[in-house]
Amino acid sequence: MTAKYQEIKELIIEQVDQGQFSAHQRLPSERLLAESFGTTRVTLREALSSLEAEGRLYREVRRGWFISPLPVVYDPNSRLGYEKVIESQNRSLSTLLIKAKLELANTKACRALGLKAFTKVIAIHRVHTIDNRPVVYAINYITSELFPGLLKRDLSHSLIDLYKEQYNIEGVTQNYSIYASNIDHDMANPLHTKQGTQALVIEKTNFSEGNCAFEFSIDYWRHDAIRIESYII
Amino acid sequence: MTAKYQEIKELIIEQVDQGQFSAHQRLPSERLLAESFGTTRVTLREALSSLEAEGRLYREVRRGWFISPLPVVYDPNSRLGYEKVIESQNRSLSTLLIKAKLELANTKACRALGLKAFTKVIAIHRVHTIDNRPVVYAINYITSELFPGLLKRDLSHSLIDLYKEQYNIEGVTQNYSIYASNIDHDMANPLHTKQGTQALVIEKTNFSEGNCAFEFSIDYWRHDAIRIESYII
DNA sequence: GAGTGGTCTAGACCACGGA
DNA sequence: CCGTGGTCTAGACCACTCA
Known part of the structure; x- marks a missing residue:
């Protein structure tokens, strides 16, 4: 769990669980997120994709990343x-x-x-x-x-x-x-x-x-x- | 379907369907594959990950990529x-x-x-x-x-x-x-x-x-x- | 010990979305 | 038109596997 993208995942999950974001809400842009986590877009996207695979985030093509509602x-x-x-x-x-x-x-x-x-x-x-x-x-x-x-x-x-x-x-x-x-x-x-x-x-x-x-x-x-x-x- | 990683996916699928590879068989290394497709490991891995998501390939951590058998x-x-x-x-x-x-x-x-x-x-x-x-x-x-x-x-x-x-x-x-x-x-x-x-x-x-x-x-x-x-x- | 996959960097260009 | 996400490059280092 020392991988950087894993840490970023946890940080995002934390913020979502704290209610900083609600279902269907759009996350800040990849460039912004990457900067605020002190990494590059590639690594940031690794974290986002993983959260997508877990069903916590979804993306709308070319529109951004969103918080998944309950299934x-x-x-x-x-x-x-x-x-x-x-x-x-x-x-x-x-x-x-x-x-x-x-x-x-x-x-x-x-x-x-x-x-x-x-x-x-x-x-x-x-x-x-x-x-x-x-x-x-x-x-x-x-x-x-x-x-x-x-x-x-x-x-x-x-x-x-x-x-x-x-x-x-x-x-x-x-x-x-x-x-x-x-x-x-x-x-x-x-x-x-x-x-x-x-x-x-x-x-x-x-x-x-x-x-x-x-x-x-x-x-x-x-x-x-x-x-x-x-x-x- | 013009994306490079999509083309690579199709090439791999083709080879598998032609019987070049059989279930549980290991693919060549990422560096070899990347070179033979004329691309970098990042793009090659994009293709492999996508085939993994489709259930056509699986990976054994740090051991390589393998052909999925029938479920x-x-x-x-x-x-x-x-x-x-x-x-x-x-x-x-x-x-x-x-x-x-x-x-x-x-x-x-x-x-x-x-x-x-x-x-x-x-x-x-x-x-x-x-x-x-x-x-x-x-x-x-x-x-x-x-x-x-x-x-x-x-x-x-x-x-x-x-x-x-x-x-x-x-x-x-x-x-x-x-x-x-x-x-x-x-x-x-x-x-x-x-x-x-x-x-x-x-x-x-x-x-x-x-x-x-x-x-x-x-x-x-x-x-x-x-x-x-x-x-x- | 050589080679592998896992991870990461620091850029770049493009097509599309929305104002 | 600007900013976005989608894609791509050409490297790098590390931890691990396997011969």
């Missing part, structure tokens, strides 16, 4: 969509549609949905923003036959509600997979981050009654924004 | 211990006992186990090594009254088996929590890594029949070594 708690075993989960934790949510179109299912989607190669599926790309910070890049692959006209509907709200209310289809079981990965080029901009930022990925397959897979989703979360918790009964 | 797949909803899960995936496992003693339960353990403050619990720290690579630092907190003499037993094998065979106690339900964090000072050495390395943390509470919490565990996984998958029926 949203999510239970993959629950049948609730993010909308209800996030609202129940008194956080604000807005959803931005990136793109939605019919396309050839990729390997993963084919396998999850039990489709033959070259089958077309509805692909919806969206970004969810919590408390004014974009934190999830969500991709939904949906079997097209069951959902005629889906692409013409308002896709900026809960898809689960849409399936249920407009198509009378409700997920009754699901599989999921969780792993650590990172943000790729296409997702970086809408998440205000840069390629390579740590992400927690949640993949889910939704089955309707009759054990028919109708939706496969991949959600890329900024890793400090979510915590998985499940209470099995 | 172990783990289902937190299953009642199996790591031992059986890992063996079923044809990976070798060995367990090293770091320390085991009776100690005051910390806040987390108290809450999970429903204990009053200042209650003593059995705390067991172990490191699990998969295919000769240490990848999990596991801490188990166990209520002491139910397990007399536990500290004198062989703690280098499955605790679940021990509970069942020696104390006739079997977990029937559990809660769990999963989040991204990183490796702290004390865990760094036994994991052959350095403080700050990304980790995926799995916390679990085990309940016996009668809904009595008897074990709380926190497992710090090197993030590239595990993938959570669950199939709910």
Whole structure:
């Protein structure tokens, strides 16, 4: 723990814990911080990156470093969509549609949905923003036959509600997979981050009654924004 | 994607995918790589760190950079211990006992186990090594009254088996929590890594029949070594 | 003891954000 | 337009690993 960047980390943590900074607040510029810690930007950034990896700080690309708020708690075993989960934790949510179109299912989607190669599926790309910070890049692959006209509907709200209310289809079981990965080029901009930022990925397959897979989703979360918790009964 | 370190990443990925390197194999030294890519160590390390964050490479502290093997797949909803899960995936496992003693339960353990403050619990720290690579630092907190003499037993094998065979106690339900964090000072050495390395943390509470919490565990996984998958029926 | 990775310095230029 | 973060250079010293 004698490394300089470790000492800087502790100093920053101390200041945050003392309440000098509050969630979502921007830190002083790198040059200022480096000077005040008596070091160079390279070493300062080593400390900041490490705090980012710990989920204590996050960065908005080219905008600066910010204090991470508490993560949203999510239970993959629950049948609730993010909308209800996030609202129940008194956080604000807005959803931005990136793109939605019919396309050839990729390997993963084919396998999850039990489709033959070259089958077309509805692909919806969206970004969810919590408390004014974009934190999830969500991709939904949906079997097209069951959902005629889906692409013409308002896709900026809960898809689960849409399936249920407009198509009378409700997920009754699901599989999921969780792993650590990172943000790729296409997702970086809408998440205000840069390629390579740590992400927690949640993949889910939704089955309707009759054990028919109708939706496969991949959600890329900024890793400090979510915590998985499940209470099995 | 014009950044130099991004190009280097792609070159390395290419070589790995072409089979130039196999799992657990060590890359050439940083100085050699930097020279062969026509750059400095700083930029080269930027590329390597990014590949580490993606789970494609891992490092052994002061020993070098290695190719990540496929992750172990783990289902937190299953009642199996790591031992059986890992063996079923044809990976070798060995367990090293770091320390085991009776100690005051910390806040987390108290809450999970429903204990009053200042209650003593059995705390067991172990490191699990998969295919000769240490990848999990596991801490188990166990209520002491139910397990007399536990500290004198062989703690280098499955605790679940021990509970069942020696104390006739079997977990029937559990809660769990999963989040991204990183490796702290004390865990760094036994994991052959350095403080700050990304980790995926799995916390679990085990309940016996009668809904009595008897074990709380926190497992710090090197993030590239595990993938959570669950199939709910 | 040679070579390694871990850390650090003191600069530099660029593209983008925000006023 | 100025200041920012993103990237990069060309060195350096140290503690450790391994032959």
